[in-house]
Amino acid sequence: MIVNEELLNSLILEMRRGAIILAVMSRLSEPRYGYSLIQTLETQGLIVEPGTLYPLLRRLEKQDILESNWDTSESRPRKYYKMSRQGKELYRRLLEEWKILSSSIGGLTTSVEES
Amino acid sequence: MEEKVDRYIYAVTRRLPEKQRKDIEQELRSLIEDMIVDRTGESSHREADIEAVLTELGDPTLLADSYRMGKKYLIGPDNYDTYLFVVKIVLAAVAFGITLASVIGFAVEPPQSLGTLVGGYLESLFGALFQAFAWVTIMFALFEHYEVSLGKEFKRGEKWDTGKLPVLPGRDAVIKPAEAIVGLLFTVLAVILFNTADHLIGIYTSGENGLTTVIPLFNHATFRSLLPLLNIMLAIGALKELLKLAVGRWTMSLAVANLCFNAISFGLFLVFIRSAGLWNADFFAYWVEAGAIPAGSDPLALWGRFITGLIIVVAFAMLLDTLVNLVKAFRHRVYR
Numbered sequence: 257m258i259v260n261e262e263l264l265n266s267l268i269l270e271m272r273r274g275a276i277i278l279a280v281m282s283r284l285s286e287p288r289y290g291y292s293l294i295q296t297l298e299t300q301g302l303i304v305e306p307g308t309l310y311p312l313l314r315r316l317e318k319q320d321i322l323e324s325n326w327d328t329s330e331s332r333p334r335k336y337y338k339m340s341r342q343g344k345e346l347y348r349r350l351l352e353e354w355k356i357l358s359s360s361i362g363g364l365t366t367s368v369e370e371s
Numbered sequence: 372m373e374e375k376v377d378r379y380i381y382a383v384t385r386r387l388p389e390k391q392r393k394d395i396e397q398e399l400r401s402l403i404e405d406m407i408v409d410r411t412g413e414s415s416h417r418e419a420d421i422e423a424v425l426t427e428l429g430d431p432t433l434l435a436d437s438y439r440m441g442k443k444y445l446i447g448p449d450n451y452d453t454y455l456f457v458v459k460i461v462l463a464a465v466a467f468g469i470t471l472a473s474v475i476g477f478a479v480e481p482p483q484s485l486g487t488l489v490g491g492y493l494e495s496l497f498g499a500l501f502q503a504f505a506w507v508t509i510m511f512a513l514f515e516h517y518e519v520s521l522g523k524e525f526k527r528g529e530k531w532d533t534g535k536l537p538v539l540p541g542r543d544a545v546i547k548p549a550e551a552i553v554g555l556l557f558t559v560l561a562v563i564l565f566n567t568a569d570h571l572i573g574i575y576t577s578g579e580n581g582l583t584t585v586i587p588l589f590n591h592a593t594f595r596s597l598l599p600l601l602n603i604m605l606a607i608g609a610l611k612e613l614l615k616l617a618v619g620r621w622t623m624s625l626a627v628a629n630l631c632f633n634a635i636s637f638g639l640f641l642v643f644i645r646s647a648g649l650w651n652a653d654f655f656a657y658w659v660e661a662g663a664i665p666a667g668s669d670p671l672a673l674w675g676r677f678i679t680g681l682i683i684v685v686a687f688a689m690l691l692d693t694l695v696n697l698v699k700a701f702r703h704r705v706y707r
Binding site for chain 2: 270289290291305306307308309310312315326332335336
């Protein structure tokens with residue numbers, strides 16, 4: 257069976273969208289800058305393109321989930337992001353939701369379909 | 372070769388809002404530097420790395436798109452259908468209005484030749500069509516800019532329950548579009564008439580030499596100064612009809628809006644009709660001369676009584692319109 261690659265990609269993109277937000281939040285109880293976040297996620301096998309991550313960080317900041325500040329003490333100025341207080345609470349709630357979702361999907365996809 | 376980095380960053384940021392540019396520029400620059408260093412270490416031959424890093428980051432247009440969170444529209448998909456609908460109606464009304472006004476105008480003041488007739492007609496037709504198109508487009512572009520969404524069944528975020536489902540329109544809960552379009556047509560006609568030809572409203576007399584002369588009803592200077600008032604009144608009238616078209620059936624909120632519009636219109640009408648110096652003295656002089664008004668009685672006092680009668684009639688008409696709307700909405704139990 258030949259799969260429509262374009263369709264597959266758009267479905268994957270849709271599925272990943274929320275998951276990436278959760279992944280990003282999980283690493284931002286401590287301040288990090290964008291590129292170090294990309295590398296951290298990569299060590300856990302999650303590849304996120306800079307073109308996806310950087311705009312996402314800004315969006316989350318605009319929604320008051322993250323806060324940022326510029327560190328200019330090093331040779332290169334870097335923008336550090338970390339979760340706001342609201343962000344931390346949202347992360348806790350999202351994580352609960354994720355666990356329920358994950359176990360439901362796990363159950364559904366391993367049990368034999370009865371229909 | 373460093374120039375390519377600058378060019379890349381510029382290609383991204385020039386598509387972004389002014390306020391965000393500097394911040395995104397700095398962030399991108401430090402990202403690109405990190406990515407380069409990650410490949411080779413601080414001091415090495417950089418050209419190939421820059422090339423590779425920029426290629427990896429991909430098309431700057433797409434990157435700018437993700438920063439902008441979606442596309443920008445002059446008129447977005449939410450309002451586009453409504454826009455097309457309104458443009459068609461307005462253009463048709465303007466074309467009809469200009470044609471009618473031209474026919475009347477040419478009958479009153481015959482043009483010198485067929486050429487000037489056709490030329491004059493086409494000039495005013497296309498001028499008016501272009502203006503109408505531009506204004507409707509500007510209006511909808513403003514809606515888009517301020518994120519006004521027209522014709523949505525429910526406001527987003529509002530608590531929803533099944534009671535808010537729209538009532539299936541019965542046969543006469545539906546407002547016939549023709550009704551509103553005819554109303555709109557007359558409004559446009561009135562706009563054209565009052566704005567261009569108030570001096571043609573009056574008594575037409577033919578002198579001995581066969582020339583038709585007009586004795587205008589209105590005092591031209593006063594009328595011009597009151598024109599904005601009249602135009603607001605007509606705009607409210609047009610808005611009323613457009614609202615009917617957009618809502619499409621008799622609802623309580625439409626009836627309430629109608630009540631407000633009528634109240635404002637009536638207020639403006641009162642101010643207009645009772646303005647000092649609105650009437651042309653020659654107009655009354657003509658009637659006295661023609662013997663229609665008995666000598667000795669004051670023509671202005673008679674006219675004043677006529678105006679009072681007119682105000683009462685208009686008040687009744689508006690009251691009736693308001694009540695009919697309310698009753699229709701009430702009958703169909705559409706309380707939204």
